[in-house]
Amino acid sequence: MSDERGNMGSPQLVFDAESLLTGLQLVLPGAVDADGGFFVSDAVPLSDGRSVDRLQVNEIVEVLENLKKADIDSLSSLRWDLNAEFSLVSLDARWGFDRFFERNHFVGQGENPVTYAVGRPSVNFVAFLLCVLGQDPAAARRSPRLMIIRRRVRNLVEDGMRSRRIDQLTGDSLLDFVGEVLSVTTLQVSAASGGVDFEGLANSFLFHAAYNLDAAARIGVDSLLEPRSIQRVRRGKGSTLDAPRQSYKVDLVQHYLMGVAAEIPLLEYLSYYHIAEHFFHKVFNDDLVEQVRKGITDPSFSARRSRDVQGIIKTVDRALRQTREEGGFNEPKALQLVMERFVSLPRLIQDLDSYDGTLIEYYATNDVPFAGAGKLALRDTNEGKAHDALAKRIYKVRNALVHAKEGDLPKYAPFTHDAELLKEIPLMRFVAEQVIIEHGKPL
Template sequence: MSSLPDVSSEAIMKGLKYVFRNGEDQDGTFTIPTPAPLSGGRTVDRITRDEIEIILARLNQSKSRTESSFHWEKEAEFSLLPLNGGGMFDRMFEEKQFVGQGENSVTYAIGRASPEFAAYLLCAAAQHPEIYKAPRWTILRHRVRSLIREGADSRVIDRLTGNSLLDVVAESLYVTTLRVSSEKARADFGALANSFLFHAAYNSDAAARIGLDPMFKQRSIQRLRRSQGGSFDAPRQTYEDDLVHHYLMGVAAEIPLLEYLAYYHVAEHFFVQVYNDDLVNQVRAGITDPSFSARRAKDIQAIIRVVEKAQRQVKDEGGVNEQRALQLVFDRFVTIPRLISDLDAYDNSLIDYYASSDVAFAGASKVNLRMDDEDKARSALARRIYKVRNALVHAKEGEMPKYAPFAHDEELSREIPLMRFAAEQIIIAHGKVF
């Protein structure tokens, strides 16, 4: 798990500098040269040390916080990640309030981040200075300039009803939050927030989840780019369409579960083939063994038992033995040295991570890819991958380890390179030179 961002005046100042590149910090007051507009014709060009201290006090008064939320006695604020394209969720609910009924009514409000949450997001950005170089931060700074210049969108300015420079920051960051408030103290704001999100999706098909925007945290798994600029050349092989389509789905997926399963499907494509080939090889080995005699009934019966056992497994399991089939695919198409090379080139900490870390949500054990016995390494690899796959697709209440959507995404993301690089070897092994 990643650590929670530190919240401090220094981090807020550093974050402000990321947003307003020409701003200056003088004795704890941050000032921008061109005042930013607020609603009603007002402007703001600074945030003072006192304002920052008030913000920090408010954040520190929270009863609890997570990576994407703050909880006080009678209210909480959650960062949301809309799941529909085209801003559907924001269009449906932004800047609206929904008030419940009853003695302890609850109010839900969707909109831009509060000044307090905006300050927290700045601190999150400051914790990982490298992220402000990402393309989205360039877009953010363009948005800041557009907001400050004359002729800025009046509809946007009308939303800036506060008095703080952090209100301008919140609008520029373009982060949606859900604020849940109650007339009495509560400890279940997380459940209330998820209840609202289900209600919203049920009634409008507009979906969002609680989570910190990736812009404000260091990604544990970065996108893979093997070629840069002129080093990319034309392919020399063709590949099976189904395999390519699964692989492309994995590369394009934004949800780790879908990405992992897309790569797994590449291996799964060959399960029946390798399982049947293995059965044929077992029968061939039996009948060609010098000890076998077609004249002895017990020798024939031994061969029959091999076939019946395989058929019984297929019948009982509704298909081939998947863990066995997965290992057979790896035995035939995946080489451990190349897998190690790919992983090391991508992130040289992963091999040690797999050797020292179980996959808790899947009950999957460690795998030492550098062990001398490559066959044992492939066997351990197949077991780990198969257990992760099972945890993703089986969600029955009360069953042993299972995957919790979003909660286990960071842990799952570390398993994706293992599955992706194995899938790539499988695809390449079936390429045809043209």
């Protein structure tokens, strides 16, 4: 089949039989290409005791043509004239979003009635996911989700197990089975006539569901396509873990654990930020004490000269006045002091390079538009300048996350800016880790 591309920005996706087959083989390793389509070595189960062992040529052609016609601007959505489909990320840690619904179809009212369907992805969306996986199979194989998926396939095929979900599966395609085992939830929105804002309608439905059911989900890239666990990428397996050699402050550890467990980037970033914030009062006061100490120990200082004593008083009074007026202390200055005292730039650079070799260059050449934060040259030979730029970038991102007054620009839009925020999380996490370790006590 021809090498056709979807209209995604960058990188450009290829929707062809080769990508589809490669993605299918990641889920069903026995899949092969033959004259009649794609075959699997063992038939997979459908509902009512049925099974299927192939994806026919006409099915392959149809889904690929549908993908070529789709408007695709992210890995989470497909749009056509009369319908759209969005992958959902559940914000409930216990249950998948679809489990809150006894029925999955909801029909609206009006001249252009809109239908919503919550559940497993359509064959078009499944084919889309497989093509994405098929174009970066090495990265896909590192996904822990893929191992779970393949184990579930093996159980269903080899042991003849039937889950409640399989028993309720509709459709006759091999892609229907793949959509089930991928455990991806989508929201399908269709209208009787075109010209509608499908994403707006989808978000309206998500608000309606959250308001009435306390069932929260957002439109977002499924974790199968967006593995971002720092721990899995950067560190070894559980078998290589040894006993800790330091004890750490409990409250700092709790913030760190919240960050690691967070599914929402905003919460993850702020959890790590709180670790640095923990020492603001201490470093600010220590800095004031140091200023006073330097003043009174300077050879030019004399306790017998009133102007010298007044100079010391002014230094203290300036700090106290700032505390009263600002309800605390100079947070940007305090954050800069934390960076200077507790963060080793060479170690930070090494951590970032080990996790993602492109991040150092990314920070040096990209600002953070939603925060108005400037570029960060971590490899600047002037460490003081680099620490200052690091503190400013982190502080402005933090402010954008916690302040959302109408008319204030720039500001963070939940979910809309998550892709940009995700780039900032490794920086904040590695900084927080250094702060925790710096204050550890040897066991």
